[in-house]
Amino acid sequence: MKKIFLSENEMPKSWYNIAADLKNPPLPPLHPGTRQPLGPEDLAPLFPMALIEQEMSQEREITIPQPVQEGLKLWRPSPLIRATGLEKALQTPAKIYFKYEGVSPAGSHKPNTALAQAYYNKQEGVKRLSTETGAGQWGSSLALAGQMFGLEVKVYMVKVSYIQKPYRRSMMQSWGAEIVASPSKDTEYGRKVLAEDPENNGSLGIAISEAVEDAVKREDTKYALGSVLNHVLLHQTVIGLEAKKQMAIAGDTPDIIIGCVGGGSNFAGLAFPYLRDKINGADIDFRAIEPAACPTLTRGKFTYDFGDTAQMTPLVSMYTLGHTFMPPGIHAGGLRYHGMAPMLSHVVREGLVDAYSYHQVEVFDSAVLFAKTEGIIPAPESAHAIKGAVDAAIEAREAGEEKVILFNLSGHGHFDMSAYDAYFAGKLQEYSPTDEDLIKDIASTEGLPTV
Secondary structure: OOEEOOOHHHOOOEEEOHHHOOOOOOOOOEOOOOOOEOOHHHHOOOOOHHHHHHHHOOOOEEEOOHHHHHHHOOOOOOOEEEOHHHHHHHOOOOEEEEEEOOOOOOOEOOHHHHHHHHHHHHHOOOOEEEEEEOOOHHHHHHHHHHHHHOOEEEEEEEHHHHHHOHHHHHHHHHOOOEEEEEOOOOOHHHHHHHHHOOOOOOOHHHHHHHHHHHHHOOOOEEEOOOOOOHHHHHHHOHHHHHHHHHHHHHOOOOOEEEEEOOOOHHHHHHHHHHHHHHHOOOOOEEEEEEEOOOOHHHHOEEEEEEOOOOOOOOEEEEEEOOOOOOOOOOOOHHHOOOEOOHHHHHHHHOOOOEEEEEOHHHHHHHHHHHHHHHOOOEOHHHHHHHHHHHHHHHHHHHHOOOOEEEEEEOEEOOOOHHHHHHHHOOOOOOOOOOHHHHHHHHHHHOOOOOO
């Protein structure tokens, strides 16, 4: 069986909240001013109350509202595909499956939470949303969701990606969103950054600061985030909940589960429903794959830090490279973030998930192999998961073990062909921050609460 589909009636009716099953709870987020644990009222300027409640919830299952379920049916349930061509090319005894999220209108997993966030904001009477985007998958997804629920959307797009990915901009505009390159002249913080460095390429930390400033200064606007926060990871669990049903149809149980990580949402979406099984004794190997150029989990520090560069967001406990870290302009723009989702950071620290990092040339080697064997050209972000799966399959071959590997293909690369052009021309550069650089940026967390 190559592809396994579910009917619309089999789509999850509830999201899964891993907080209910953790043996040790994660540390609470702190107010950036008082350094005390956040209360719902502290988040009210940024988010509607329904999302704040989800952010702090300990309930195992949270019902997906009917309008959100109907919107998700545009592309869900997404297919589970057996990578038989890749298996053959690698001559591995392992079975490789992937959950394919590139079937959404925006071409990635991001609309899974964009629809939910737009719905809850609409229910609270919000007229406009501000947000950031790295590679553009999140910005385009929120633009789509805003159009579906009648909300204006303003997107601050990291400048290097704004230049590299013009068709992502066109996609957002097609769904009615306004897009500016970040750092921009539209906010006080953007103007400050540009005054200090007119050629600044931007970062997700800077773009978040601009989007947060935009939201808090307007009565009609709330802020929407595409990764990192608990409610975002919660909404993505439709991926893993569907995968569990599909793997049961295939008659297989995964031994190894893999996803790329930047903020953590697509990995958590696939992994968290299975992580509950590991907490309860199942023998499953979880691998989170990040770029060597932005090695948050593999070389970062677990501590309290700001999610943005301007220090406007709450302080959260996470693996971080320091909020001043300026990622290099690698083509996996969606993975260029200094921090990691607090919930994902917590399960890594607890020893439930292992982290790996790869350089972008070897990642593109795996991406092209996958395109040749499976026909799908993956996004540079998703290609990190493919590289992880290739390595796991080779390990199985060398050990003579019939492992079952499951990874999340979080999106297609149709808007990333300039990256493939650079790869084929031999122009992709390898980046890896020096220990000295990391020490300097991680030092930006000094003076903040420790864990």
